[in-house]
Amino acid sequence: MENPIRKSVSGIRLSEESKRRMLSQIKKEAESGANKKNIIRFTAIAAAICVLMAGGIIAAVLIDNTDSGKNIEIKEAGIYGRETKGTDEGTDEVTQKPESTPGYQTSSADTEDAPYTSETGEILSNGIYYEKELYEKLRGEFSEKKTEMVISCHEGEAMYLFSFEGKSYYDIEAQLIKDELEIKRLYNVKNMLTQESSSAQDGQADAEYDPYGQPVDELLKKYRKADGKADIQQLENDIAQTEKKMQTDSEYCAKAQNAFFLDFAEKAQQDLKNCGIKDTEIINNYCHITASGKEMEKINVKRKNMYYIEQYDPQMPQSYNDGDTVIAE
Amino acid sequence: MKRKAVRTEEDIESTFEKYADMLYSISLIMLKNSRDAEDTVQDSFIRYIQSDKSFESDEHKKAWLITVASNLCRDRLRASKRHRQEPIGELTEFSQDNEESGILDALTRLPEKYRIIMLLHYVHEYKVREIARMLDISESAAKMRLKKGRELLRDIYRKEYM
Numbered sequence: 316m317e318n319p320i321r322k323s324v325s326g327i328r329l330s331e332e333s334k335r336r337m338l339s340q341i342k343k344e345a346e347s348g349a350n351k352k353n354i355i356r357f358t359a360i361a362a363a364i365c366v367l368m369a370g371g372i373i374a375a376v377l378i379d380n381t382d383s384g385k386n387i388e389i390k391e392a393g394i395y396g397r398e399t400k401g402t403d404e405g406t407d408e409v410t411q412k413p414e415s416t417p418g419y420q421t422s423s424a425d426t427e428d429a430p431y432t433s434e435t436g437e438i439l440s441n442g443i444y445y446e447k448e449l450y451e452k453l454r455g456e457f458s459e460k461k462t463e464m465v466i467s468c469h470e471g472e473a474m475y476l477f478s479f480e481g482k483s484y485y486d487i488e489a490q491l492i493k494d495e496l497e498i499k500r501l502y503n504v505k506n507m508l509t510q511e512s513s514s515a516q517d518g519q520a521d522a523e524y525d526p527y528g529q530p531v532d533e534l535l536k537k538y539r540k541a542d543g544k545a546d547i548q549q550l551e552n553d554i555a556q557t558e559k560k561m562q563t564d565s566e567y568c569a570k571a572q573n574a575f576f577l578d579f580a581e582k583a584q585q586d587l588k589n590c591g592i593k594d595t596e597i598i599n600n601y602c603h604i605t606a607s608g609k610e611m612e613k614i615n616v617k618r619k620n621m622y623y624i625e626q627y628d629p630q631m632p633q634s635y636n637d638g639d640t641v642i643a644e
Numbered sequence: 645m646k647r648k649a650v651r652t653e654e655d656i657e658s659t660f661e662k663y664a665d666m667l668y669s670i671s672l673i674m675l676k677n678s679r680d681a682e683d684t685v686q687d688s689f690i691r692y693i694q695s696d697k698s699f700e701s702d703e704h705k706k707a708w709l710i711t712v713a714s715n716l717c718r719d720r721l722r723a724s725k726r727h728r729q730e731p732i733g734e735l736t737e738f739s740q741d742n743e744e745s746g747i748l749d750a751l752t753r754l755p756e757k758y759r760i761i762m763l764l765h766y767v768h769e770y771k772v773r774e775i776a777r778m779l780d781i782s783e784s785a786a787k788m789r790l791k792k793g794r795e796l797l798r799d800i801y802r803k804e805y806m
Contacts, residue, residue: 321766322747324673
């Protein structure tokens with residue numbers, strides 16, 4: 316079963332003409348870049364000499380001034396507010412240092428080991444993660460205005476600690492991964508056996524491991540008939556059966572996920588009610604909340620570092636907002 | 645001290661041959677405009693030749709190029725809100741049949757943040773942890789976006805094509 320998303324994208328390719336044109340442009344750039352580097356190197360050396368000379372002159376003046384008993388105050392130049400950080404990975408990030416707003420102090424977001432960057436959002440002192448746009452909206456001029464938000468669980472770990480019908484979610488998802496690997500292995504064995512019969516060499520595949528590094532000799536033996544020929548029919552039956560099993564497991568996993576999100580949404584709703592925020596509603600297993608920035612300041616929930624709050628987007632398809640709840644792919 | 649990498653002509657050619665199509669497909673789906681997508685691929689490779697970065701493996705190089713291209717796409721999308729988008733028909737001509745063009749169509753209609761994550765996971769088979777690193781987001785945010793991206797894709801596809 317080929318991944319349909321990959322299949323849909325696989326036809327997207329550059330034309331040969333475009334490739335030639337682009338490659339020649341890139342090579343030109345490489346050549347001019349090398350020339351530029353030489354110029355830069357020369358300029359840098361010249362600039363360094365100038366700086367050294369200027370430094371010498373300033374030092375001489377300072378010494379002279381100190382000697383004559385004048386007070387010299389050297390102020391450190393500081394950049395406040397906007398900092399531009401250029402990266403070689405494409406973006407020139409502009410980071411704005413958050414101004415302090417009562418109740419909205421950033422906690423870990425400013426520290427080096429912050430789990431989230433200001434690129435994606437902010438963690439407030441109450442441990443709640445807000446998407447950046449929403450955060451700006453809540454803390455800014457709209458702090459009085461009510462905004463509809465959706466609350467999700469942002470700690471993936473919480474889901475793995477969840478139990479559904481007596482089984483841990485971790486085990487439920489692990490089964491799905493096992494199914495997937497098994498299907499991949501069976502397809503690999505099929506490829507090996509098909510290549511073997513088409514090349515019709517000695518009729519024996521000698522690979523001990525498939526491309527995923529899994530031993531395949533047992534499987535190869537299993538799908539070989541007494542006369543040494545490959546039993547492709549049996550193999551295809553087993554693939555179909557495993558795919559069917561995976562579908563069932565996938566639906567079960569989706570149910571477990573839904574149960575988790577519903578459970579989380581209910582707990583979130585209760586937490587928010589305890590903080591005095593009443594306008595909440597559970598829609599499609601998500602807790603929706605309508606509150607102003609000022610009301611959000613009141614939140615002080617027990618389950619810290621678990622809430623992920625994003626803005627409700629009315630442009631999302633209807634089913635996200637109130638549609639069906641099955642997540643099965 | 646890390647040794648600075650030198651890009652030879654041979655290296656530039658082989659890297660381009662290996663990854664240009666992949667970067668183009670990502671850029672085209674992100675930008676929905678073939679000219680901008682081509683420019684993005686070209687700019688990504690120019691970043692590559694200008695960078696002194698040395699790579700531990702081909703996978704490392706591939707991930708770096710994807711990060712560069714997706715950041716450049718984001719820059720372009722941010723720079724021009726009135727981005728000219730190509731009619732969907734021009735994109736779907738890359739597909740072989742109706743089912744595929746439906747998925748491709750649905751994929752291009754996802755919001756940008758879900759589009760890139762779906763591409764990286766389902767087309768380029770990156771794990772959540774790797775995607776989180778590439779996009780500079782947390783693993784749980786990546787998981788969440790992947791889940792919502794799946795839901796949205798399914799919804800759009802069901803609504804329009806089933």
